[in-house]
Amino acid sequence: MEDLLIIIFQFVFEVVLQVLAELPWDLFIGSSESRSDKSSNNLEWIFVSLALGGAAGAVSLVVRPDTFLKSATSRIAYLILAAPISAGCAFVLARVFVERGRTWINPRLHAICAFSFAVVLTIIRFTYAHRPS
Numbered sequence: 001m002e003d004l005l006i007i008i009f010q011f012v013f014e015v016v017l018q019v020l021a022e023l024p025w026d027l028f029i030g031s032s033e034s035r036s037d038k039s040s041n042n043l044e045w046i047f048v049s050l051a052l053g054g055a056a057g058a059v060s061l062v063v064r065p066d067t068f069l070k071s072a073t074s075r076i077a078y079l080i081l082a083a084p085i086s087a088g089c090a091f092v093l094a095r096v097f098v099e100r101g102r103t104w105i106n107p108r109l110h111a112i113c114a115f116s117f118a119v120v121l122t123i124i125r126f127t128y129a130h131r132p133s
Helices: 001-033 042-063 072-099 107-128
Strands: none
Touching: 001 042, 001 072, 001 107, 042 107, 072 107
16 A cells, blocks of 8 residues: 555655646736737647657756656556646646636647647656656
């Protein structure tokens, strides 16, 4: 039972760190969306999200080259679930902003950008972070 709890806490910790890494970018997108220009180029936001996710992944390897996740199962679960969880968090946050009067914010764009950011960061961490032997 203790080992299972450790795996769950390690997974949650890794996902929370990733969401926190993506949050400033999500807030920047929200502050950059214009009330008048609803047809902004979404592909540019997605491309920049992919690039920044790669940069965040590289920086994370410098800061923490070892993975927090010690079991292979939890690393694979992280690879599969981290991006959808991050996208869900960004979508919910954007919906909160819309409900508070910022109706020009596009929650779908925020979710796609968060997913793009997180998927690249996750793949880089999964591929290059040092795993226990």
